[in-house]
Amino acid sequence: MKLSFHGADRTVTGSCHLLECRDRRVLIDCGLFQGSREIGEENAEPLGFDPATVDFVLLTHAHLDHCGRLPLLAKAGFRGEVIATAATFELARLVILDAARLQEEDTRHRHHGTWRQGEQVSAQALYSARDAEDVVARFGRAAAYDTALDVVPGIRATFLDAGHIVGSASILLAIEENGRRRTVLFSGDIGNSGRPLLRSPQVPDAAEIVIMETTYGDRRHRRFDASVEELIRAVAATLERGGNVLIPTFALERAQEVLYFLREGVEKNRLPRTLPVFLDSPMAISATEIFRRHPECFAPKPGGIFGGRTDPFVLPELRMTRETPDSAEIDHIHGGAVILAGSGMCTGGRIRHHLQANLGREASSVIFVGFAAKGTLARQIIDGARQVQVLGTEVPVRARIHTINGFSAHADQRELLDWHNRIGGGRRATFLVHGEAAVMKSFAQRLTVPRIEMPALHQVFEL
Ligand SMILES: [Zn+2]
Numbered sequence: 001m002k003l004s005f006h007g008a009d010r011t012v013t014g015s016c017h018l019l020e021c022r023d024r025r026v027l028i029d030c031g032l033f034q035g036s037r038e039i040g041e042e043n044a045e046p047l048g049f050d051p052a053t054v055d056f057v058l059l060t061h062a063h064l065d066h067c068g069r070l071p072l073l074a075k076a077g078f079r080g081e082v083i084a085t086a087a088t089f090e091l092a093r094l095v096i097l098d099a100a101r102l103q104e105e106d107t108r109h110r111h112h113g114t115w116r117q118g119e120q121v122s123a124q125a126l127y128s129a130r131d132a133e134d135v136v137a138r139f140g141r142a143a144a145y146d147t148a149l150d151v152v153p154g155i156r157a158t159f160l161d162a163g164h165i166v167g168s169a170s171i172l173l174a175i176e177e178n179g180r181r182r183t184v185l186f187s188g189d190i191g192n193s194g195r196p197l198l199r200s201p202q203v204p205d206a207a208e209i210v211i212m213e214t215t216y217g218d219r220r221h222r223r224f225d226a227s228v229e230e231l232i233r234a235v236a237a238t239l240e241r242g243g244n245v246l247i248p249t250f251a252l253e254r255a256q257e258v259l260y261f262l263r264e265g266v267e268k269n270r271l272p273r274t275l276p277v278f279l280d281s282p283m284a285i286s287a288t289e290i291f292r293r294h295p296e297c298f299a300p301k302p303g304g305i306f307g308g309r310t311d312p313f314v315l316p317e318l319r320m321t322r323e324t325p326d327s328a329e330i331d332h333i334h335g336g337a338v339i340l341a342g343s344g345m346c347t348g349g350r351i352r353h354h355l356q357a358n359l360g361r362e363a364s365s366v367i368f369v370g371f372a373a374k375g376t377l378a379r380q381i382i383d384g385a386r387q388v389q390v391l392g393t394e395v396p397v398r399a400r401i402h403t404i405n406g407f408s409a410h411a412d413q414r415e416l417l418d419w420h421n422r423i424g425g426g427r428r429a430t431f432l433v434h435g436e437a438a439v440m441k442s443f444a445q446r447l448t449v450p451r452i453e454m455p456a457l458h459q460v461f462e463l
Pocket residue numbers: 061063066164189
């Protein structure tokens with residue numbers, strides 16, 4: 001059995017691991033690198049294996065850094081089957097088609113005037129919408145949680161709920177080879193325990209070899225309920241001042257989570273029943289619809305989360321604005337509204353129009369609930385810039401700025417250690433991935449396992 005690593009190695013993006021056994025090649029995830037370098041550069045480098053020889057891709061979840069290079073596989077000759085949970089299939093389709101569209105647009109922008117629309121442009125993009133469609137056509141069997149699935153005879157996969165986003169899974173492989181049975185566990189991204197929407201991460205009874213993420217392997221998160229309280233207070237205070245609340249959000253999970261807590265705020269009479277809330281992101285709207293179709297992915301609630309009396313994402317005055325003119329209308333609202341729009345880091349999307357309309361107003365507020373990378377507009381505002389460039393104009397920052405850090409979808413150090421310790425017996429080796437090198441090292445010191453590895457890009461291990 002051979003295990004090799006082709007992304008998320010001593011870094012947090014580009015997850016892609018290849019397992020070779022029983023003359024089959026099984027890829028676990030094929031994510032996009034999302035660093036500061038040009039998106040085309042790092043992702044256009046050789047994958048480190050021949051995609052045409054890959055038989056199966058097992059997908060842990062639909063985040064771009066886990067599924068965003070799938071179209072590249074199709075482009076390079078992959079003709080195998082993709083296996084994932086049903087919810088992951090729907091979300092991944094949304095995510096990669098959107099990524100392909102953005103790349104085509106981006107390339108068109110850069111070559112404006114020198115390129116005609118069409119083939120030449122797609123040749124310049126990392127991949128085209130057609131490549132994305134090609135790989136979506138290879139989405140095959142849907143895996144149910146906790147139910148063993150024979151990838152091929154002798155290679156059995158069990159998807160366990162990872163509690164990270166809707167449909168997310170850790171994948172346990174049981175492999176019969178040369179009369180021996182071996183177990184390999186890929187963590188995927190590990191979520192938090194005790195959250196209201198998703199289940200806590202599940203672990204198997206035993207796994208000999210563990211490949212685990214370490215994003216927050218060196219730190220503890222703030223208490224979650226304190227973050228929810230901070231959100232409700234910031235919204236209430238803004239409404240009192242007569243301003244609008246802008247919440248830049250990622251389309252998957254965070255937007256829905258914020259809706260959930262706003263709804264709770266209304267139900268507990270902490271926020272007015274008439275509060276207009278806009279979900280102003282076509283992608284977040286589509287994602288919310290997918291969430292509704294997959295009640296099996298949510299933590300069971302008394303009365304059922306969807307079958308019961310309330311839909312967790314519906315507020316009395318929620319408006320979903322898919323069309324551009326409806327989005328533009330929102331900026332005529334002077335105060336009293338909550339606006340959720342992408343992108344989370346304000347690098348693109350409709351949030352920029354709302355920032356243009358509201359950043360200069362003392363009564364309004366911007367609440368950041370997600371990670372903001374260096375160099376992004378979100379980061380400039382968070383770091384206290386007095387004036388920023390938005391859509392080509394200088395806008396003074398007078399609105400209240402709130403940064404709420406407790407909404408992470410990733411387990412913190414304590415939860416990661418707990419996850420690792422809960423795996424039953426048999427652990428022989430743990431491979432750390434999906435984390436910065438320094439973070440991994442600090443995490444590794446806390447693990448008790450005979451062998452710990454921190455693979456380098458394209459490193460191969462014979463097991
Ligand atoms: Zn993720």
